[in-house]
Amino acid sequence: MFARPFLVLTASALALAGCSVGPDYRPSSASDLGVPDAYSVAAPPAPQVDLTRWWAQFDDPLLGELVETATRDNLDVGQAVARLRQARESLVQARGSLLPSLSASGGYSRRQNLVGGTNTVQLPDGTIIETGAGSSDNFSIGGDASYQVDLFGGVRRSIEGASAGYEASAFDLASIRTAIQGEVARNYVLARAAQAQLANARLSLAIQDENLEIAGFRIQAGLVSSLDTEQARSQRAATAATIPSLEQSYAQSVARLGVLIGQAPGALRSRLEQPLPIPLGPQAIAVGIPADTLRQRPDVRAAERQLAAATAQVGVATAQLYPALSISGGLDTNATAISRIGDLVTGSLFAGLSQLIFDGGRTRSQVRAQEAATDAAFLAYRQTVLVALEDIENAIVALNTADARRAEITIQLDAANNSAILSRSQYRAGLTDFTTLNQTETTLLQARNSLTTAQSDRTTALIQLFGALGGGWDSTTLPGASASTTFRNGNG
Template sequence: MTSQPLFSPRLFRASAALSMLLLAGCAVGPDFVKPDDRLANARLSSGTDNASLHELLAVNVPVQWWTLFNDPILTDLQDRAQVDNLGLKIASERIEQSRAQLGIASSQLHPSVGASASYSRNALSEHGRFAALGAPTNANDFWQLGFDASWEIDLWGRARRAREGAAAAFEATVYDREAAQVALSAEVARVYLQLRGTQAQLDITRQNQSVAERTLELTESREGNGVATRFEVSSSRAQVATIKAMIPELIQRRNTLMNALALLLGEEPRALDTQLLETMPLPSLPTRVPVGVPSELAHRRPDIQRAEAQLHAATAAIGVAKADFYPRVGLRGRVGVEAFEADELDSWDSRFFSVGPTVYLPIFQGGRLKQRLALNEARQKTAALSYRQTVLKAWHEVDNALDAWASQHNIHGNLFVSYEESKQALHAAERRYQEGAADYLRVLSAQRNVLASESRLNTSATNATLVLVNLYKSLGGGWSPDAFDTALQASVDSQPAVAVSSVVSPLKVAQ
């Protein structure tokens, strides 16, 4: 008996030629075009004439912008938050999910191969119609081993558009994590600076309490000597009680801020008390502030990059929906052996095979394909509007932050003058008291004025540092776009060129 090849060479060559022809097909649907963000026309200005704005430098925004405060504790907290924050870990897991979705979409471009094996034992009924026709009713075994292969040829670019959309969705997920990283770095700095400002305010309040208590003692002594009135004594006591009532509130705020930092670092409550409970001065403002140029804002802010990637994914989905209107062409093949006896499976005569093209043509879908296309087109328009809104919001945030920076410079400068003048007044009152030209109450009053000026100056300094934090958050500081883009592209390109699935079915036994 002459053996025959499993595949006909002529059929194989025809299938290969058909595959090359179909692979040359174009992808339907719109190609993604990077939208115009119009940020090239933006200007970094506060809208007010302020000499302090010459300190703004049009150089790259530093990745670790918090180092401008020159505070090692803040730097340590930032480093720990980038590693231990639970929100960032959740965002990282979402990236892995999106990466898996990209792998699934990429697998549609390649053939799939599966292996199967089956065994069954069958017998016909002795009283059945087949037995009446003379068919044997003895039980027999049936063995089958084989491989199945299928490949849907991407003639209209359906699989390519699906992979393009999955890659864009993967980018959006990664940018989402970077946006969370920017927000986290700003939040850690904001809470830390508020903590230092609260601790400074607590010290000032305690000094005020000491001054108020000395004033009360002196007023009570003057009342005993018939110089002061009962009204003055009651007013002094009320002042002491009012200041005392402020201290527990400040302590509660301090403890809440320390716990907030512990939460951002993924720590238990009170875990940072040992490190942060000691009062430290508020970090000083940097004298020169790098802010970059407006045209780079879209590249620096990950939320803008995320919105662009979401628009890209929505555009690719239109191509997938349009490709569903066209026929699907594929190749399917099967090869294996089958026999009634297991020892006959290695015989050449037990072979079987089938190979050939498959075509699926949608004829009537009840309007489902049209509505799916309309849905994806509407989603793309929504994504485009969302992108424009994100860019405009970023522009406004930067403008508002710059305006607040200029305003805080003015406020802080004037309050510093007020604080210095109050100290001069205190020195003058102390000299007059030493010379016998004034009583000690005037000295205490001058001390209260100094402490009140110092309190306002501390509040202004805290607000100024917080404004700088908001400025860098609006500028997208806290991550490195250049290094990240290279790593992101490498991650997308690292998808496997061939995706083969091997599915082995368990032996089936039917008696």
């Protein structure tokens, strides 16, 4: 029978397919990538915190809810999930190339004699019969098998590349998720900062209304000129003019948050209208050593997998320079009755070996092109690592700077508040002029806003540091596309 020779030949071919041409991929060491032993900037000592869900460190339930919703429902995340599913199917297709291809066919035909004459029919045993006008049936069943033997590992290298590409897509998904998490947290901080500055402006506006009223009383009493009233009006108008721009900033942050969680821009307006303090988070977090970046940052791990995929493609291109062995065969049977379909079976078996002789250097050029692509992928990997280290150091500096500024501005605010209280008392008693009061009130408002900005900058720097360290995902597992993040026709 045909099946046994085909299986024997296929098994023999599998035994021959034992080598893979092209370079074997080996991960680069930290020194190969230019990773230093320590950061060039000092971070304050701090305990280890959970980077997987870093937003929980801010003790703000609404912030945590928004971050987790965006991680699941953001539309950029949905697109990354779709690309991951595509990469997974590419891997399935590549693995399928290692297996034989089987196909089957069947047919039936009927011949009808419409005019007189004879109809000749040959039976499977060789007997020929003739019939008059009438009809005849013919049944056929066939099967074909083919197998491309992976003698020099071209298919195995393509599977390596597809597997690395799938893993790179998974890490890209994690990178997008972590970036979205950081953007949600930053916009949340901007919204709370805008609310705090609005509260500062409205508090100052109330005090300035009171100052304007006092100035009016003193003018009526003949104690001061109308210059005090005009100065009070000017100061009040300047403060009131800041409110619309602050409201605009707040509205933009809220709208951005709505889009980031995959909803309409105004979806969160009612939930955020109640002012809350800017979340401050922990005083400091442990940053570890630079080598930790290689396993914690998803973008770094994606770049490493892209290098592995590019290396495998060199082997795929190199295999085209070597002989290719293919095996094919088929089975066919024909009968005039379905019950006799197995009486006569014919089969064929073919094995062919092909070798590239001349193609104008195209295949060798493809090998060199893939080698160049691998070199570029390695440089991109190094660049990603260095940028990651830069992000961490910049975040450390930003956090240290924000802490120092906040400490000094706190002292400034205390002094400005005391000066404003004294100036108001002295102005009411006629011991100072309105210009002095105006200056102290302006300084107080500026100090309040400066402290709000410093608190906002500190929290933003902390969020930046969490993201730079690769927080927001479980680095011990390969990210995958769950059912909850599968999008179809715009619906999650």
